Amino acid sequence: MSGSIWVLAEHWRGQLSESTYELLALGREIADGLGVELQAVLLGHGAADLAKGLGKANSVLSVDHSSLCEPVPEACAAALVQLIKERRPRSVLVPLTNISMGVGTLVSTAVKVPAANFCRDVRVVDGGLQATCVLYGGKIEATVTMGAECSILGIWPGARAAENGRSDVVPPVEPVTVSLPEAPRVRFKRYIEPEAGDVDITQQDTLVAVGRGMQGQANLALAEELAEVLGGAVCGSRPVIDQGWLPLSRQVGKSGVSVKPKLYLAAGISGAPEHVEGMKNAALIIAVNTDPRAPIFNVAHYGILADALEVLPALTEAVRGKKG
Amino acid sequence: MNILVLLRMIPDVVEELEISNDGKTLDREFLRLIPNETDDHALEEALLLKERHGGKVTVVAPDAPELDDVLFACLAKGADRAVKISGVEPVMGGRAAARLMAQVLTTAPGLLPADLILTGVQSTEDLDGLMAPILSHLLQLPYVDNVTQVTADGPGKTVTAVKEFPSAVRAEFDVQLPAVLGIQAAEKPPRYVPVAKVRAVMKSQHLESAAAPAGVEAGQLEILQMAKPEPAEHAEMLAGDPAQVAGKICEILAARGVL
């Protein structure tokens, strides 16, 4: 339907992703605010059954094509471009995850419509859409408005609670066909599963998380000692893993794992959105950082403005003392 | 293999960022610019490919303060050419940067054809953030992002790109050449180059320059306002020397039943 709000229904390995529900929750608010319909766009191959999980939308446009078997942004974008040109939605919400990243940008470039990525919120203001975008690693937020023309919005994970995007209603589904190249230029070959880690950090009650602020691999011993006295494990941010200080199985965040421990102690981690999306649901977050403006202090319950290399050993000693 | 690496200078976000009086841009007076981190990884991946398969690596970057030193460091690391695009705006959105790059690549001598165009998967400076998909559309080339490894079986018509998915899962894709890849992380941490070597390169090699074409469309939404996030609940800060802070944390942990 022309003028409706669309949500790209992201799915991976047979399941709708959490981001899809988050976008449905956000999309519902926007569609209601504008008084238009919310439609989910389901692109896949043999995935049409997933439409029944999209009841928060008024209806589902379902595309089945062999090129959409695995998430290849080029193929998803080519399909979306055709649908957008035919049906002219008001706005398309696309999840900004490692699965769908690039789709929205490809589409907006091809259809030549305004686009904004990194949206943590979108609201209806005076009949138009206003988005809040997270820039500079979470240190700055920018407000942008979209006119009445079609726009493409890349939405950060966590924009709304996924719970608010679930519904038991089975939505009406309209199957649609698109034409995609028979010989794609990018072909999926195979998945590489993560190597089983030494510890499963998703199962730990206590995590001591280290970031680039730990300055060097040798200093990780300070975190190991603290984790040991607390009965937990050490995990890290992306640069720590990229530098080879810790194995990939210990990475928390967008491309790593999401954790929900009782205690998450972040040492020398700035709190970039890609990290925060993997740890924001921890029951207790304590952050040690030398930068008073570090975004990690915006999600932490307690903050310490100090050198982690001094705080960690002091804490290890204090915990030892307390335990006797 | 002929590889182009596109590099952009962006503000170092570990530093204090100030918003200008217009409320829409960063105050750039005291801003420290550094190479976009993932662009640095793109260079490293290009250098690794060159070491394995031979060929040439050319770095292309829009002019910015401190850029010369960065480009000389790229040459010292093993890049063959470094091209500075002059006459550019100090801040460009991803769309404008991609359009500029696409025009320069197609008009400046000796850049295209290339087998691979590598750039960082993301920059945090603009509303697009992703340059590779825009560039791939403008140049009509295939594209993969979140790439952490590129392998080629000799001088073939394809490469295998490993892309990151969530939950530490990765996937291999066959990509037809030429292609644009958004690099997330190189296979190895970007190499370090001693200052002495950079100085030597400054004496023996030179930077090339290409003029920015006139009238590159910005094509990005206008930012109405920038602000530092004011969270609903900021962390409660614990003050004191390390021992005092440690004592307070212990009390909190005990009260929460973690200890």
Ligand SMILES: Cc1cc2nc3c(=O)[nH]c(=O)nc-3n(C[C@H](O)[C@H](O)[C@H](O)COP(=O)(O)OP(=O)(O)OC[C@H]3O[C@@H](n4cnc5c(N)ncnc54)[C@H](O)[C@@H]3O)c2cc1C
């Ligand atoms: C597509 C994509 C996916 C990504 N996936 C992930 C992911 O899964 N996980 C992830 O973590 N990141 C991910 N990132 C990277 C992310 O954007 C950030 O670059 C990264 O999280 C930063 O890590 P950091 O906080 O350790 O380093 P930095 O941002 O460099 O921060 C270091 C911090 O340490 C502080 N510091 C310095 N010295 C000290 C000291 N002595 N004591 C205390 N504090 C100190 C500094 O003030 C600073 O805040 C991803 C990026 C992209 C583009």
